[in-house]
Amino acid sequence: MNDMPLQRTASKAEPYGSWEETARELIVEKMYRKRVSYKQLARRLEKFGIDESADQINRKVNRKKFSAAFLLACLAAMGIKSVRIV
Numbered sequence: 483m484n485d486m487p488l489q490r491t492a493s494k495a496e497p498y499g500s501w502e503e504t505a506r507e508l509i510v511e512k513m514y515r516k517r518v519s520y521k522q523l524a525r526r527l528e529k530f531g532i533d534e535s536a537d538q539i540n541r542k543v544n545r546k547k548f549s550a551a552f553l554l555a556c557l558a559a560m561g562i563k564s565v566r567i568v
Contacts, residue, residue, distance in 0.1 A: 502546040502547070503546060505546065505548070505553055506543055506544070506546045508553070508557075508565060509543050509553065509556050509557075510543065512556075512557060512560050512562055512565075513560065516560045516561070516562075518560055519536070520536035520537075520539050520540045521536040523536070523539055523556060523559060523560070524536045524538075524539055526559035526560065527539075527555060527556070527559050529559070530555050530558065530559060532555055539556075
């Protein structure tokens, strides 16, 4: 993935759809760059008191339905200090 800003088009039916995709892409990209598997991410999240299996995390990310708190916890668990949003 590159550092170019993403083009977002929101439909009236799903105004958050493109943002949910961006959040999913952010987690997946950072996992790829840090070479972190879902199993490793699950272990790292345990240090924050988050007890979810690798399969649960995988399903949550691929459904694109997770909280901002989950996103931030995943980024922190991977040691990400900053991200470019736009």
